[in-house]
Amino acid sequence: RMYKSRTICRSDIDSFEAPFLAIYESLIPPEEEKAQQKQLLTLLEKLVSKEWPNARLYLYGSCANSFGVSKSDIDVCLAIEETDMDKSDIVLKLANILQSDNLQNVQALTRARVPIVKLKDPVTGISCDICINNLLAVVNTKLLRDYAQIDSRLRQLAFIIKHWAKSRGVNETYQGTLSSYAYVLMCIHFLQHRRPAILPCLQEMETTYSVTVEDIECSYFDQVEKLRDFGYYNKENIAQLVWGFFSYWAYRHDYANAVISVRTGSIISKQEKDWTRRIGNDRHLICIEDPFETRHDLGRVVDKYSIKVLREEFERAAEIMQYDPNPCVKLFEPY
Ligand code: GTP
Ligand code: MG
Numbered sequence: 001r002m003y004k005s006r007t008i009c010r011s012d013i014d015s016f017e018a019p020f021l022a023i024y025e026s027l028i029p030p031e032e033e034k035a036q037q038k039q040l041l042t043l044l045e046k047l048v049s050k051e052w053p054n055a056r057l058y059l060y061g062s063c064a065n066s067f068g069v070s071k072s073d074i075d076v077c078l079a080i081e082e083t084d085m086d087k088s089d090i091v092l093k094l095a096n097i098l099q100s101d102n103l104q105n106v107q108a109l110t111r112a113r114v115p116i117v118k119l120k121d122p123v124t125g126i127s128c129d130i131c132i133n134n135l136l137a138v139v140n141t142k143l144l145r146d147y148a149q150i151d152s153r154l155r156q157l158a159f160i161i162k163h164w165a166k167s168r169g170v171n172e173t174y175q176g177t178l179s180s181y182a183y184v185l186m187c188i189h190f191l192q193h194r195r196p197a198i199l200p201c202l203q204e205m206e207t208t209y210s211v212t213v214e215d216i217e218c219s220y221f222d223q224v225e226k227l228r229d230f231g232y233y234n235k236e237n238i239a240q241l242v243w244g245f246f247s248y249w250a251y252r253h254d255y256a257n258a259v260i261s262v263r264t265g266s267i268i269s270k271q272e273k274d275w276t277r278r279i280g281n282d283r284h285l286i287c288i289e290d291p292f293e294t295r296h297d298l299g300r301v302v303d304k305y306s307i308k309v310l311r312e313e314f315e316r317a318a319e320i321m322q323y324d325p326n327p328c329v330k331l332f333e334p335y
Helices: 013-027 031-051 087-098 135-150 152-167 180-192 238-252 306-323
Strands: 056-060 074-079 104-109 116-120 127-132 209-213 216-220 258-261 266-269 287-289
Touching (some): 013 152, 013 238, 031 056, 031 074, 031 087, 056 135, 074 135, 087 104, 087 116, 135 152, 135 180, 135 209, 135 216, 152 180, 152 238, 180 238, 180 258, 180 287, 238 306
Parallel strands (some): 258 287
Antiparallel strands (some): 056 074, 104 116, 116 127, 258 266
């Protein structure tokens, strides 16, 4: 394979701003959907608090991080101090508690890597996964949501990239491609690196928010309403950013040595993280550091076959953004 390096964008790129924005807007969930999600959460809270008055429910994932498209499932975390029960016992009991006239298909998946309860609200058709005490996910959800408030181009870019990844079948961790969470981190990292920068690095700034979860100190600057003008000097639009994103991952990312790190707002080396060789199932073929669980590479699901698939998809997308007469259609064509 030839790796061509392209740094000059096509001259008509700005003509694609409006169509990309139209796609973005069509993906935004309507207010009504948000209201239905809240209602379901309220019902769940009522049922849970009868049995466990001290337990709390948190929304996390795309329904709470502002990167959720219309018709997404919702992710809920039950925070509970039950020292004498393991997670699969709690999941079983929770499923029992939630069996009610108002809910359908309540299933306890006790043997999954992460035990969860799955259910569906028959009125709205909303599906929901409930996990136990996964508070790091609640905190990283807040980090993503806070980044999204700084500059509207992050949400635009992430929606387009997620939509592309779903259309092209590269948003399937069980098949060795990347999670939505990983793609959003790639977008944040990319915008931290534009010149002038579009996003700051919140974890390198003064601490205004701090929690310790599972012995990990999660702290960063969360007064993001003060950063609304941060990206002002960068005038790039969504079409240019989509082009730049794919061109980076197709031609410029150093897969052999580089780790992208939203935590530090920079690229760090695999060497420094000791991610240079395969350990167990972690092959580190594309390295995306989790902002809080820094030992955790979100690219760990990628294997020697799926890395090829991913890189070919990045190249396909980059070529389309550079040459195709109709990139807003071609990019999302089903595979
Ligand atoms: P869609 O459901 O595809 O719209 O996206 P999503 O934002 O819900 O992402 P995903 O289903 O990939 O993950 C849900 C949430 O779980 C994320 O927002 C994270 O908070 C958390 N999460 C997912 N994968 C990981 C992981 O590998 N490590 C950690 N710490 N959290 C993760
Ligand atoms: Mg989700």
